Each structure stands twice: as structure tokens, then as C-alpha cells.
Amino acid sequence: MTMAKRDTYTPDTLLTVAVRVFNERGYDGTSMEHLSQAAGISKSSIYHHVRSKEELLHRAISRALDGLFGILDEPAAREGRAVVRLEHVTRRTAEVLMAELPYVTLLLRVHGNTDTERWAMARRREFDQQVSDLLTRAAAEGDLRPDVDVRLATRLLFGMINSIAEWYRPERASDSRDDAAVADAVVRIAFAGLRT
Structure with a gap:
């Protein structure tokens, strides 16, 4: 007698697979069939865990956003001189991006085609x-140079941080010191040009 393969996926492991496929194919280019094949389970097994593909997107983007907004609640982001708080937020944003790379990458790639994407944006x-x-x-x-345009500086700062998603590969980092070195470099380079 042959036993049927049991669905060993949890919502978290299914989310990990979905985020990988969304990042590879694009959210719009991913079907439930693609997710089913990547997970090695039936579509009905996926529907056992989630109502829709968009629910998976919402869960993934929520994870990225929770990490980012959590930074703003840290004491070092709320207390002290603004420039020191800003350096902390910059460093931690880079750290969260590297720690949650697939999820933040997905967040950075949304286009606003669905309600979830518009919410994320x-x-x-x-x-x-x-x-x-x-x-x-x-x-x-x-504490900032008077010739700095705040809107432009914000865009450039996030451009630099967000570019990490394009080139950073955690499997090449030997340990967490490499992540810290990247975050320190972002802060050092950005604030060398911003501080008075």
C-alpha cells in the first residue's frame, strides 16, 4: 500500500517559496500553478494555507514593512539629535534590507497593479x-550642509540603500560582520556628504 505524500508546508515555508518565485518571475508573471510546481504541492494544498496569490503578496510585503517601520520605533530612532537618529535609521534600514532581502526586494519591485501593491507603495x-x-x-x-536639498537627499539616500537589493548576496557574506560592514559603509559614505 502506497501512502500519499503529506503536505508538510506551513504558511511560513510556503511564503518563502512564493517570495522566491515572485522575485524570479515577477508577481504579475506568477500563477498559482507556478507556485504549486515550485512548492511541489497541489494548488488545493496552497489554498489550504491561503485564500489567494495576493494574500501571499500581502504577507510578504507586510513582513518587509514591519521590519522597516519597527526601526522607527527603536529608542535610537526616537531620541537625540535628528542627525544621529537619521544615521541610526539609515544603518538599520540597510541591516533590515540584508536580513530580509527577498521580502524587501519584493517590496521594492511592486508596481501598484493590485490593492496590495498600492497599499505597499x-x-x-x-x-x-x-x-x-x-x-x-x-x-x-x-547638522546638515545648508546646500543639501532634503527631498533630493532623501531620494539619494534610499537609492543607495535600496541598491543593496540588486547586488548583495547573503551566501557570499562570510558572517554577520560583512553585513555590518555594508551598513557602516552606507552611513559613512552618505553622511560624509550630508554632515556639516
């Missing part, structure tokens, strides 16, 4: 605005 803009507010405060406190 609005949340990203909210995060960016809070960082921009810190830049504005740091300039008002005299």
Missing part, C-alpha cells in the same frame, strides 16, 4: 516621509 511613501522629516530636522539643527 503608500506605506513606503509614509516611511520615506518620516525619514525626510528627520533630514529636515537635522538641517534645522544645523
Whole structure:
């Protein structure tokens, strides 16, 4: 008598597979059939865990956003001079991006084609605005060069951090010191040009 293969997937392991496939094929280019094949389980097994492909997207993007917004609640992001808080947020954003690379990569690639994507883009803009507010405060406190355009500096800062998703490969990093070195380099390079 042959036993049927049991579905050993959990919502978390299924999410890991879905994020990998979304990043490889694009969210719009991924079908439930693609997810089923990648996971090695039936579509009905997937539906046992989630209602839809968009629910998987929402869960993945929520994980990335929770990590980013969690930074803003850290004491070092809420207390002290704005420029020091901004350096902390910059360093931690790079660290979260590397720690949650597939999830943040997916967040960075959404286009606004679904309700979940539009929600994610609005949340990203909210995060960016809070960082921009810190830049504005740091300039008002005299800690940033007076010729720095805050909106442009915000975009450049996030451009540098977000570019990590394009080239960073955790399997090449020998240990967590490599991640710290990347985060330190981002802060050092960015603030060498921003600080007075």
C-alpha cells in the first residue's frame, strides 16, 4: 500500500517559496500553478494555507514593512539629535534590507497593479516621509550642509540603500560582520556628504 505524500508546508515555508518565485518571475508573471510546481504541492494544498496569490503578496510585503517601520520605533530612532537618529535609521534600514532581502526586494519591485501593491507603495511613501522629516530636522539643527536639498537627499539616500537589493548576496557574506560592514559603509559614505 502506497501512502500519499503529506503536505508538510506551513504558511511560513510556503511564503518563502512564493517570495522566491515572485522575485524570479515577477508577481504579475506568477500563477498559482507556478507556485504549486515550485512548492511541489497541489494548488488545493496552497489554498489550504491561503485564500489567494495576493494574500501571499500581502504577507510578504507586510513582513518587509514591519521590519522597516519597527526601526522607527527603536529608542535610537526616537531620541537625540535628528542627525544621529537619521544615521541610526539609515544603518538599520540597510541591516533590515540584508536580513530580509527577498521580502524587501519584493517590496521594492511592486508596481501598484493590485490593492496590495498600492497599499505597499503608500506605506513606503509614509516611511520615506518620516525619514525626510528627520533630514529636515537635522538641517534645522544645523547638522546638515545648508546646500543639501532634503527631498533630493532623501531620494539619494534610499537609492543607495535600496541598491543593496540588486547586488548583495547573503551566501557570499562570510558572517554577520560583512553585513555590518555594508551598513557602516552606507552611513559613512552618505553622511560624509550630508554632515556639516
